Amino acid sequence: MPAFSFEKISPPVRRAPAASTPKKPRGLISQMIDRLAERRARRALQGERAMRRDGKAAE
Numbered sequence: 001m002p003a004f005s006f007e008k009i010s011p012p013v014r015r016a017p018a019a020s021t022p023k024k025p026r027g028l029i030s031q032m033i034d035r036l037a038e039r040r041a042r043r044a045l046q047g048e049r050a051m052r053r054d055g056k057a058a059e
Contacts, residue, residue, distance in 0.1 A: 026034075
């Protein structure tokens, strides 16, 4: 028989996260960058499509 024993301590109970803070509206600069990036991506995609058509026609 052991001379002593340890008491099991359960881990602390996790609480539900605090009320989520409302997201801040995105800054004007962030919105402008998003628009520019989206337009650039569209242009690149259109360029690739044109290259594919030209490449097939030349073959």
